[in-house]
Amino acid sequence: MKTSISLEEAQSSLLELVQPVKQSQVSLFDAVGRVLCRDIQSGVNLPTFNKSPLDGYALQAKDTEQAELSNPVILEVIEEVRAGFMPENKVISGSTIKVMTGAPIPEGANEIVKYEDVKREGNFIKLFYPLTPGKNVIQAGEDVLQGETIAQRGTLLTPPLVGLLAAIGVAEVPVYEKVKIAILSTGDELLDPSKELLPGKIYNSNLHSLGAFCSQLGAEPISMGIVPDEKDAIVERITQALKESDLVITTGGVSVGDYDVVPDALKQIGADKIFWKVDMKPGSPVIAAKQNNKLIIGLSGNPAAALITFDLIVVPLIKKMMGLEKQFPAKIFAILTENFNKPSQQRRFLRAKVQRNNEVNYVKLTGEQSNGVLKSMIDCNALIDVPAGSGPLIAGQEVSAVVLGNDHGSFIGEV
Amino acid sequence: MKTSISLEEAQSSLLELVQPVKQSQVSLFDAVGRVLCRDIQSGVNLPTFNKSPLDGYALQAKDTEQAELSNPVILEVIEEVRAGFMPENKVISGSTIKVMTGAPIPEGANEIVKYEDVKREGNFIKLFYPLTPGKNVIQAGEDVLQGETIAQRGTLLTPPLVGLLAAIGVAEVPVYEKVKIAILSTGDELLDPSKELLPGKIYNSNLHSLGAFCSQLGAEPISMGIVPDEKDAIVERITQALKESDLVITTGGVSVGDYDVVPDALKQIGADKIFWKVDMKPGSPVIAAKQNNKLIIGLSGNPAAALITFDLIVVPLIKKMMGLEKQFPAKIFAILTENFNKPSQQRRFLRAKVQRNNEVNYVKLTGEQSNGVLKSMIDCNALIDVPAGSGPLIAGQEVSAVVLGNDHGSFIGEV
Numbered sequence: 113m114k115t116s117i118s119l120e121e122a123q124s125s126l127l128e129l130v131q132p133v134k135q136s137q138v139s140l141f142d143a144v145g146r147v148l149c150r151d152i153q154s155g156v157n158l159p160t161f162n163k164s165p166l167d168g169y170a171l172q173a174k175d176t177e178q179a180e181l182s183n184p185v186i187l188e189v190i191e192e193v194r195a196g197f198m199p200e201n202k203v204i205s206g207s208t209i210k211v212m213t214g215a216p217i218p219e220g221a222n223e224i225v226k227y228e229d230v231k232r233e234g235n236f237i238k239l240f241y242p243l244t245p246g247k248n249v250i251q252a253g254e255d256v257l258q259g260e261t262i263a264q265r266g267t268l269l270t271p272p273l274v275g276l277l278a279a280i281g282v283a284e285v286p287v288y289e290k291v292k293i294a295i296l297s298t299g300d301e302l303l304d305p306s307k308e309l310l311p312g313k314i315y316n317s318n319l320h321s322l323g324a325f326c327s328q329l330g331a332e333p334i335s336m337g338i339v340p341d342e343k344d345a346i347v348e349r350i351t352q353a354l355k356e357s358d359l360v361i362t363t364g365g366v367s368v369g370d371y372d373v374v375p376d377a378l379k380q381i382g383a384d385k386i387f388w389k390v391d392m393k394p395g396s397p398v399i400a401a402k403q404n405n406k407l408i409i410g411l412s413g414n415p416a417a418a419l420i421t422f423d424l425i426v427v428p429l430i431k432k433m434m435g436l437e438k439q440f441p442a443k444i445f446a447i448l449t450e451n452f453n454k455p456s457q458q459r460r461f462l463r464a465k466v467q468r469n470n471e472v473n474y475v476k477l478t479g480e481q482s483n484g485v486l487k488s489m490i491d492c493n494a495l496i497d498v499p500a501g502s503g504p505l506i507a508g509q510e511v512s513a514v515v516l517g518n519d520h521g522s523f524i525g526e527v
Numbered sequence: 528m529k530t531s532i533s534l535e536e537a538q539s540s541l542l543e544l545v546q547p548v549k550q551s552q553v554s555l556f557d558a559v560g561r562v563l564c565r566d567i568q569s570g571v572n573l574p575t576f577n578k579s580p581l582d583g584y585a586l587q588a589k590d591t592e593q594a595e596l597s598n599p600v601i602l603e604v605i606e607e608v609r610a611g612f613m614p615e616n617k618v619i620s621g622s623t624i625k626v627m628t629g630a631p632i633p634e635g636a637n638e639i640v641k642y643e644d645v646k647r648e649g650n651f652i653k654l655f656y657p658l659t660p661g662k663n664v665i666q667a668g669e670d671v672l673q674g675e676t677i678a679q680r681g682t683l684l685t686p687p688l689v690g691l692l693a694a695i696g697v698a699e700v701p702v703y704e705k706v707k708i709a710i711l712s713t714g715d716e717l718l719d720p721s722k723e724l725l726p727g728k729i730y731n732s733n734l735h736s737l738g739a740f741c742s743q744l745g746a747e748p749i750s751m752g753i754v755p756d757e758k759d760a761i762v763e764r765i766t767q768a769l770k771e772s773d774l775v776i777t778t779g780g781v782s783v784g785d786y787d788v789v790p791d792a793l794k795q796i797g798a799d800k801i802f803w804k805v806d807m808k809p810g811s812p813v814i815a816a817k818q819n820n821k822l823i824i825g826l827s828g829n830p831a832a833a834l835i836t837f838d839l840i841v842v843p844l845i846k847k848m849m850g851l852e853k854q855f856p857a858k859i860f861a862i863l864t865e866n867f868n869k870p871s872q873q874r875r876f877l878r879a880k881v882q883r884n885n886e887v888n889y890v891k892l893t894g895e896q897s898n899g900v901l902k903s904m905i906d907c908n909a910l911i912d913v914p915a916g917s918g919p920l921i922a923g924q925e926v927s928a929v930v931l932g933n934d935h936g937s938f939i940g941e942v
Contacts, residue, residue: 140720141750144739159729159899167784194756194786196716198727212784214716214828216727255900262902271743272904275736275830279729279901283721301611301629305555306698312613312631314574314694321690324559328686335556341609369582369627371609413629415690471886484574485670486694487677489687 113385119459122390122425123440126400129386129407132435133358136289143274145330146287147435148267154260154280157253162217163195165250169208169230169237170199170221173245184231184238193218208237217249224248256280266437288435293326294353295319296336298346298365298374299413304338317486318363318411318418325422331430341365346377354406358433361426364413366397374410375399383408391500393460394483395421414483420461420495423516442515444494446473452498452505460502461495463488466513475513492516528800534874537805537840538855541815544801544822547850548773551704558689560745561702562850563682569675569695572668577632578610580665584645584652585614585636586623588660599646599653608633623652632664639663671695681852703850708741709768710734711751713761713780713789714828719753732901733778733826733833740837746845756780761792769821773848776841779828781812789825790814798823806915808875809898810836829898835876835910838931857930859909861888867913867920875917876910878903881928890928907931 114121135149164170171187179185187208193199195214203209203220211217211224222245231238256262262276269277269285277285295318302316303309316338323333334357339349346365353360365374366388378385383401390398394417399410409426411418428439446466466475475496479488494513498505505511529536550564579585586602594600602623608614610629618624618635626632626639637660645652671677677695678688684700692700710733717731718724731753738748749772754764761780768775780789781803793800798816805813809832814825824841826833843854861881881890890911894903909928913920920926 140735141738141748144742156724158901160724161727165897165899194715196714196727212786213782214714214729250897250899254897255895255902263905269739270905271736271740272834272901272907274739275732275834276901276905278720278732278735279830281720281724281730283719299611299629300609304698305693305696309571309575309696312576312611314629315696317690317694320555320693321686323556324684324686324689327559333556367628371627415694419687419690480670482580482665482669484580484665486573486687486691487670490678490685490691492687 114387116389116391117387119390119392119424122387123428125386126429127432129402130429130433132288133291133433134289137284137286140274140278140283140285143269143285144271146269148263148265149288149435150265150286151261152263154256154258154262156280157258158256158279159250159252162252163250164211164213164215164224165248166226167212168224168226170203170211170218170224171208172203172205173223173243175205176239176243179239179242181240184240186236186238189235189237222246266435291331291430291433292334292357293331294334294336294357294360295322296339296349296353297363298339298341300341302338317415321419322361322422329430341371341373343373343377346373347380350381350408354403360408362410363418366399366410391459393458415486416489417483419489444473444513444515445510446475446513448505448507448509448511449474449476450507455504456498456502459500460498462498463492464494464496465491466494529802531804531806532802534805534807534839537802538843540801541844542847544817545844545848547703548706548848549704552699552701555689555693555698555700558684558700559686561684563678563680564703564850565680565701566676567678569671569673569677571695572673573671573694574665574667577667578665579626579628579630579639580663581641582627583639583641584623585618585626585633585639587618587620588638588658590620591654591658594654594657596655599655601651601653604650604652637661681850706746706845706848707749707772708746709749709751709772709775710737711754711764711768712778713754713756715756717753732830736834737776737837744845756786756788758788758792761788762795765796769818775823777825778833781814781825806874808873830901831904832898834904859888859928859930860925861890861928863920863922863924863926864889864891865922870919871913871917874915875913877913878907879909879911880906881909
């Protein structure tokens, strides 16, 4: 087992141990936010037939060659076709078929003239200028050709892509299953927020914040509840969690104190430890182990530390298991707008908010940076990456930051 | 009824007619992505009691005033307290209580000395240097003070906020109900993608793309299916949709052709028409009406036009109904990287993709721009806003664009 490794080593050593989860399929109505598990080729041309882009008359363009204002060409209207219906007749020289927007181009016709550009008299229309064949025709396959790959494995299903799948007649979509993530919190001091607060106890936030994080990613959180700091109880609960999930996350009990029993529990289960402790603050006591091809990641019990290590170490794993191609968050540079007076002996991630102004990224701290403080996570959309051995940070200096995905569509410049 | 109004007039005239939907509450496990319907004040200090940030010994700092390496102070260890438990004794001068990380500070103690900094001998510890009161104590209320507003009405519930609510003991969260959006597609030519393709028919994509869009926003789409181009059928289906939803969206049948019967259907229902036709391409024939305080918005049946007008006109409405404070997408400037050779008589929105490079936004078109073409919506993360009366666009020129929210965390600079 490695110890005190770099964040990057922790990320890559875990990432190579996971694969996308099983393939499945869902109905189009449930497909948005899921990930394609195979390439999608279109079985049809889109549109499937040549069709009219407007309300008008289908005709043979060569019939109009001699047309002029003073000497109009006259064609007989032999049929009318609405969108959704097939013409019963062919267009032959001297005849025309009225077509509505979206109607198929009748056999024999090669152009549509607009309603407004002809004069209708009884069953005849008068045309006053020559027409170009094919100008007002939507060609079959203009949008998508039969056999064309419209989306590749690993693509996140967005609303337009769901629409395109519908348009080519894919009603059941091949997607990866939802990744099942079991979360359990260890600690004698923990109470669920639905319970009455007792002296010396605190409400457990980790189960809820990490569960919400999993839901937001499109994974399925499974709450394994709160477990006391007792090795046997933790062994039993992790064993159960491994049965029910693809990935097990624990919080608390990973330091080196007398009651930090998660490492011992992992040993008793027989899990292969991959690493313990990552060179970063907050959250350094992360432990990772593998049992029967499933990973168990033990995070710090400190709420902010748990969220930050989840963001940096666990989210890329979940994304790979979901089948997504892009797993790591964006890195940016930004100008710090305030001082941070503490030196950083260890590599440190500071909770911060990046905003753009005049094409420049500015970053400010979101408040108290202690391990346990949650409030400064609320407005946090980025983590300033402070290298080990840094002195105090000064307003105006450029810093590097990792962009977090939890600010829903506010936009920052990616490096 | 107004006609051929500007996009901005369409947006504002509708926005003033809607309000956030009813208030409700959900369990913390279901809260992420929902919107708070009232301010949340904390009922407790967070942490709720003074506690130890480390494993150590709780003592009275004044006992250590004379401590030095050659002349250590000796204290008697009278108890041991784990996180989650209350001390049974007070710390008095000459005594100390062993405390684990997260344990309450015992009465009488005002500082914690680290494990590693003392020498334990039986029931006694030796201290070698003076300590500062309060240095190693996490104060009650350090994160959140009792009575403090931790989040305001209109706030989207993110994972850290869900965690903070858990930490202050909020197990049921006051949120707005999910906005129910009924969607129906009109058109004799339409088939559901689950059906066999028939001559002259096409698969309906709008119900699926718009439904997926609603789901992604956190609203609840209700499929009202496909309705033929018959006024009575449309009247009946819209009437049903109004009963089941907060907002009704239709696609198709809003132009001025012989079979565009949605405007007539709205008239028959007795709905007050608000406007018909917006000065923009694609999607201009949008119609909006109000019946019993509910809006009915009729969009073009062309797939791309429907999606773009949904993005620009309907999404802000849904966001206001969800209770969100920010309703409009970001506007940016970007450098166009290719020519667009057509002049734009009307204001036009072009499907495009913005990417940043060296702190500059670059924008390219995502393909064919015809009303019906869906493929160019797939990679689209922005719409170039081309003013009416523009000539062809030239590579290298600066353009204005509206950023769409469907690219999940790829980041662009906001103006």
